[in-house]
Amino acid sequence: MKPKLRIIPLGGAGEIGKNMTVLEYADAIVVIDAGLKFPESDMLGVDIVIPDITYLLERRDQVRGIVITHGHEDHIGALPYVLPRIQAPIYATPLTGGLIQVKLKAHKLLKDATLHTIQMRDTIRLDPFTLETFHVCHSIPDGVGLAITTPIGTVVHSGDFKFDPSPVDGQLTDFAKLAELGGRGVLALMSDSTNADALGHTPSETTISDSFARIFAFAEGRIIVATFASNISRIQQVVDTAVRFHRHVAVVGRSMQDNVKMAIDLGYLRVPAGVLIRAEQTHQYAPNEVVIVCTGGQGEPASALVRMANRDHKQVTLTPGDTVILSATPIPGNEEMINRTLNNLFRAGAFVYYDELTHVHVSGHASQEEQRLMVNLLRPKYFIPLHGEYRHLVLHARLAQALGIPAENIFVIENGAVVEFDEQGRGRVARESVPASDVLVDGIGIGDVGTMVLRERHHLSEDGFLVALVTLDARTGEVVFGPEIVTHGFVYTQAAEELIEGAKETILTALEKGGDAAALGVKLKEVLSQYLYRQTHRRPMVIPVVTEI
């Protein structure tokens, strides 16, 4: 049997193929992206979530390379967890590579890593794959899509893209290359579905400049702009508008300072001499000569903006007359934190501009018209919507179908599903799938926190626990110590003496009938749980410890 080309999105629940996608032909594998996602709210205590790479580990010698499309966390954040287990070279454009270096350095992995810097319209040969990069606009510079020529045909991966008609850095999405690829013939297109429920076109990044100018024109005090640390284009627009209105720019917060420095060094951010000042210097200028750029657009508790809002920031104390621009849109799950931050900014007397009020943010992803354009430029034989939750994939699939791609040539798949193409270029979804679960990282543990531990944490978070200790004389069965109660997260113990006394009596009553330690443990758990529910209508985790000495 001739080898097949296989395409496999990896990751757990949530977006499909966002953090990692695998291409395989015969004994060769290319990995596209190695990102993380942030835990959903029911993944209690979890730090980050990375893709399940079981499939790759079983074939680790076949991995020819890891190609990164752009420098966002959801595309590079899993590298520190993947590289120690799969020693493959990484390919990335300069800015993306810079961000990867910072990350690997922090994890002490840089010197063992092989990082190849590639350019736009570069060619990477990873036999039997030939990868050609082409520029795509996104909310970070230096993003690429990939055209991957395989023995069976060319597949195109869009990366995270939009067709911005007037990008801040002047670099359009590479229409010419896309048209050329379309002319050559594309077997399959994997395309970004994130905004498949957004009608029309995503506004150009430069439309933000007009909003900034209007706000800057009216602001009499300091201006504070919060955005993602990686959104270099947005920072460029803040700098440009600051220059126009004769203000200096202070970058506050470590992650943003690092990014700004690197972007300037690599030529991705242009700042006229004398414009940048340090946060400590802002007091040397009049308020209307200062702009502060910082993180916190998602209401992240440790971010500069949130600390300012809570009047807890060392260098910046908000005063009435300050203007704050929240140049970001909530990631689902962050709304409560963002709303609190907004309220506290208003409480501090600031004028606050946010997305509901003014046009101060645009998405980095293609809306429906741009998704249509991508399909029509490439005219692929097969279409695989990726990057987005399941509903986005379905909507994107319908859009492609309306453009003439037959329904049977469109594959709406989950992570772990395998799309395979035979030597005639006939595609189908394979019956078997590969492991694709959420791998939870908590502390230094990778994957050890699973359903069981999360269920316990959820139980504890709701009603706490109660441990009941009692020691019996092994011969007589008499109580020689206890009952002693240890409880946390259940009731306010200082006001619950009566409840605790009742629990002890319940234990002593249950012990009267005797029995061995194991049987008594089971019995105690039952009667205690019942007693506590009757008294409080709560169900703490009840753990009796009966010992005999």
Next chain:
Amino acid sequence: MKPKLRIIPLGGAGEIGKNMTVLEYADAIVVIDAGLKFPESDMLGVDIVIPDITYLLERRDQVRGIVITHGHEDHIGALPYVLPRIQAPIYATPLTGGLIQVKLKAHKLLKDATLHTIQMRDTIRLDPFTLETFHVCHSIPDGVGLAITTPIGTVVHSGDFKFDPSPVDGQLTDFAKLAELGGRGVLALMSDSTNADALGHTPSETTISDSFARIFAFAEGRIIVATFASNISRIQQVVDTAVRFHRHVAVVGRSMQDNVKMAIDLGYLRVPAGVLIRAEQTHQYAPNEVVIVCTGGQGEPASALVRMANRDHKQVTLTPGDTVILSATPIPGNEEMINRTLNNLFRAGAFVYYDELTHVHVSGHASQEEQRLMVNLLRPKYFIPLHGEYRHLVLHARLAQALGIPAENIFVIENGAVVEFDEQGRGRVARESVPASDVLVDGIGIGDVGTMVLRERHHLSEDGFLVALVTLDARTGEVVFGPEIVTHGFVYTQAAEELIEGAKETILTALEKGGDAAALGVKLKEVLSQYLYRQTHRRPMVIPVVTEI
């Protein structure tokens, strides 16, 4: 000193004056609304949150009545907790009264309550207050605003309102009464700020009918509409569109069935004979003859829609070809659950319409133009924006100021603040405020879960706990039992034997130096915490129990 008129919004963090507002003059108090709010995501294990009524309890004999503006939970939900402690008569319009009856009955409080049914344009005399009701449009019928004549002047409370130009039930917000009140002279207006960041007008509720008609016209299978159980107008539009397209309507879910029955009985919902069918009967009809109305628009885990999406509903199994309309907008904090529900509905093969895709929901609250109209109709001397988070109040205040109300006559306040008017009708915010915290209800406990218990639950939710038991001989200090470890929510114990063994060794080493039980407990906590962090980078709650026998 002559008595002053005092206005006090009660409640904790979040929206101001939403759940309860107090009016006081001399020895008389009128309470407006007695609602609950749902816990924020960091209020772990909490069922509901009610206003702090300490101030009222200290003056319980002075409370002349509790007037309810409309039947939503955030206006009636605290009645079961307030009534047992403050025996005051309740005043409500028929539908609102009906919803209150259902609630009080469930809490076995109905027979002890005094519930007066009032009409639109009714007058309630609660000496020295005279309250006049006037109709306001909202997302539930039968809502009222209040004009309260006091010895010092007339204050108007807008209730939750919008100026719907074509409400489903034909009942406009009472322009005539508002104009009359404006003519008479209004001392202070308390007005709904919820949508103060929304430009323009909120679309009319009847604009939904057009969307429904377009969707119904194309749907070939069943149609399932999810909305709030109390949104009678939305349900009316589903019924009307169903009749137009020759479909029968099944109401699924207890709360919605109860509401629909009551609304029909009281004349607020008009359903032609033969249209309503029971959920079990839907199978007797062709799919294109059926509409199902149910709850679940917020992704609530126990709701009918979510169980359908999870293929876990007894009566309704989704099949490809079904159409689902999510006629609701996410309440902040619910986005993740809603997104999951949407994805699962798409997975089941349904066509799903939601707010991003189609116009299938409108807000029940006034946008900026309507807020302006309210101010301009009443021309109050003082303006107190209420109902909304702090940022909405600030934006609403700016809007009122732009309409000519002097800044010093606008009071942007927090819950617990006291606005007082002297005999000349001069208003100010008093220096002292009254208790206004979030009162958390957990099981049958009211207010016993506070910062301490929440902090413990948060800690437990992140990293679980570890209890270490050891029993020493009181004379020799030798270990006679243990060390024994009980841990949950920390690590997957079956895979952590080595870690647990290490913890036991750490304990034994620490015990070698001896000491009394209390000192050893402190020591063990320290060394165990350090050991566990070193091994896992997690910080479980560590509780050593050292006993001596």
